[in-house]
Amino acid sequence: LSALTPRRSSFAVALIVLPLLAAGRENSHPAHTRVSLVAEEGWIQPGRPFWVAVRLEMDPGWHTYWKNPGDSGAPTRVEWRLPEGFSAGPLRWPAPRRLGEPPVVNFGYEGKVALLSEVTPPAKLSARSATLRASVKWMECEKECLPGEDDVELVLRVKPDVPPLDPEAAEFFAAMRRRFPRKSLEWKFLAQTRGENIRLRIFPSSRERWAAMTFFPERRGVIDHSAPQGFGRTGGGYRLDLPMAEAVAPPDALQGVLTVERYAEEGGGAEAFEVDTPVEPGPEPAPGLWLFLGGSAVLVAAVLWIVRHKKGGRS
Amino acid sequence: MRAKKLFAVVQAAVLLAAACAEAKGPAVGKPAPGFTLTDVEGEKHSLGDYKGNYVVLEWVNHGCPFVKKHYNSGNMQALQKETTEKDVVWLSIASSAEGKQGHYTPQEWKKVNEEKKSAASAVLLDADGKVGKLYGAKTTPHMYVIDPQGVLIYKGAIDDKPTTDAEDVPGARNYVRAALEESMAGKPISEPVTEAYGCSVKYK
Numbered sequence: 395l396s397a398l399t400p401r402r403s404s405f406a407v408a409l410i411v412l413p414l415l416a417a418g419r420e421n422s423h424p425a426h427t428r429v430s431l432v433a434e435e436g437w438i439q440p441g442r443p444f445w446v447a448v449r450l451e452m453d454p455g456w457h458t459y460w461k462n463p464g465d466s467g468a469p470t471r472v473e474w475r476l477p478e479g480f481s482a483g484p485l486r487w488p489a490p491r492r493l494g495e496p497p498v499v500n501f502g503y504e505g506k507v508a509l510l511s512e513v514t515p516p517a518k519l520s521a522r523s524a525t526l527r528a529s530v531k532w533m534e535c536e537k538e539c540l541p542g543e544d545d546v547e548l549v550l551r552v553k554p555d556v557p558p559l560d561p562e563a564a565e566f567f568a569a570m571r572r573r574f575p576r577k578s579l580e581w582k583f584l585a586q587t588r589g590e591n592i593r594l595r596i597f598p599s600s601r602e603r604w605a606a607m608t609f610f611p612e613r614r615g616v617i618d619h620s621a622p623q624g625f626g627r628t629g630g631g632y633r634l635d636l637p638m639a640e641a642v643a644p645p646d647a648l649q650g651v652l653t654v655e656r657y658a659e660e661g662g663g664a665e666a667f668e669v670d671t672p673v674e675p676g677p678e679p680a681p682g683l684w685l686f687l688g689g690s691a692v693l694v695a696a697v698l699w700i701v702r703h704k705k706g707g708r709s
Numbered sequence: 710m711r712a713k714k715l716f717a718v719v720q721a722a723v724l725l726a727a728a729c730a731e732a733k734g735p736a737v738g739k740p741a742p743g744f745t746l747t748d749v750e751g752e753k754h755s756l757g758d759y760k761g762n763y764v765v766l767e768w769v770n771h772g773c774p775f776v777k778k779h780y781n782s783g784n785m786q787a788l789q790k791e792t793t794e795k796d797v798v799w800l801s802i803a804s805s806a807e808g809k810q811g812h813y814t815p816q817e818w819k820k821v822n823e824e825k826k827s828a829a830s831a832v833l834l835d836a837d838g839k840v841g842k843l844y845g846a847k848t849t850p851h852m853y854v855i856d857p858q859g860v861l862i863y864k865g866a867i868d869d870k871p872t873t874d875a876e877d878v879p880g881a882r883n884y885v886r887a888a889l890e891e892s893m894a895g896k897p898i899s900e901p902v903t904e905a906y907g908c909s910v911k912y913k
Contacts, residue, residue: 466908466909468775500909535908541774640736
């Protein structure tokens with residue numbers, strides 16, 4: 395396996411070769427989701443932080459949830475139990491997908507997903523190996539939902555020297571990281587209230603064309619999860635009209651993940667960005683946006699009808 | 710012909726507006742929409758029958774882990790008891806479609822209610838999901854509180870701990886209790902709308 399060969403579907407390939415990697419013990423569990431731990435590096439060097447993946451593999455048709463599960467469900471939770479002196483960083487979540495149909499839309503994962511955390515070992519370690527343990531709790535749903543729970547562990551050797559690069563592990567982690575939202579200084583985001591919507595304006599870094607965009611709010615109660623997101627072009631970029639959740643006041647800021655998809659004929663694929671932008675008060679179009687839109691539709695229809703009717707009368 | 714076309718356009722606009730309004734359900738501060746449903750004993754209940762009382766609507770599916778959290782811990786029944794003792798009418802509504810999780814025959818329901826020690830005033834059957842969709846019920850549980858004038862004063866979650874862990878019940882802020890207590894004391898409701906959490910309602 396060569397890590398240098400560029401691959402389109404390297405993520406899928408990485409998942410196929412994954413069983414060859416030094417994966418953690420996989421506990422048997424009568425659930426529809428299997429959990430395991432995978433480390434990026436072959437051993438622990440004292441004081442050197444390394445990444446660990448909490449891998450969840452769902453049966454076909456089953457899904458688990460993102461940190462904001464959407465209209466129902468619950469996020470996966472990972473509770474680390476690490477040897478003394480070790481610490482784990484915050485959990486990093488790949489960009490989710492919209493699952494289900496209105497009135498209930500969820501944000502989550504199907505198939506395989508890996509949640510990443512950076513583990514820092516202490517600078518001094520006398521033991522020859524260390525056991526990383528995690529209690530993982532999740533909600534798995536198909537038509538019905540079941541809470542799942544598993545304790546997983548991964549034993550790693552401790553060696554004084556820098557672990558060598560393992561091309562397979564490196565490729566697996568690189569493929570997983572491509573699914574993570576990234577911070578971008580080049581992409582610009584602006585949010586403004588528009589009646590009952592928040593209009594998120596998106597200014598990509600290049601003139602590349604995008605086929606679709608979807609916003610995933612980090613917190614519940616900000617936007618209506620199941621409502622369609624009005625996607626379109628706007629001066630110099632794109633826009634998403636996000637119907638607000640019913641709340642007392644519009645939010646001060648819009649935080650979450652934006653996924654952007656390429657046209658299939660341009661190679662397809664998607665990217666994801668972190669969004670954190672203040673919500674500015676915008677122009678107030680009408681107290682009831684629907685009244686306004688409905689009225690416009692009736693007017694336009696009436697004008698069209700009159701014009702056509704007149705034409706018809708003349709001929 | 711053209712008049713028909715115009716009519717079709719107007720109709721489409723109205724239907725679209727109605728569909729959007731329906732997905733969200735009734736607004737807090739507005740009259741709660743009326744309905745009539747049959748309970749597990751075969752008795753009919755109309756919301757209008759209970760003008761003059763506070764009414765709590767609870768969407769329920771006993772197969773759902775979030776509902777189990779509140780019934781296995783006794784939390785839901787305790788709240789049902791506590792509120793109905795204050796003349797609140799508590800209506801549990803099952804919108805699970807036939808063949809889906811949480812759907813039972815009236816006979817099975819009587820057994821389930823006994824097992825669960827439900828203290829609701831009535832458990833209403835809504836297998837076609839009409840009332841669930843009328844209220845925009847998304848999850849089990851999904852809670853609504855209606856005041857004696859028939860105005861919706863609360864909709865959303867049962868409490869502020871969106872988990873399936875029964876250990877989270879004691880430390881949670883129960884929004885339904887809070888809304889009832891505040892309203893009965895003549896105070897404004899501090900949190901009239903929250904995000905419901907739970908399993909999706911198993912509509913057909």
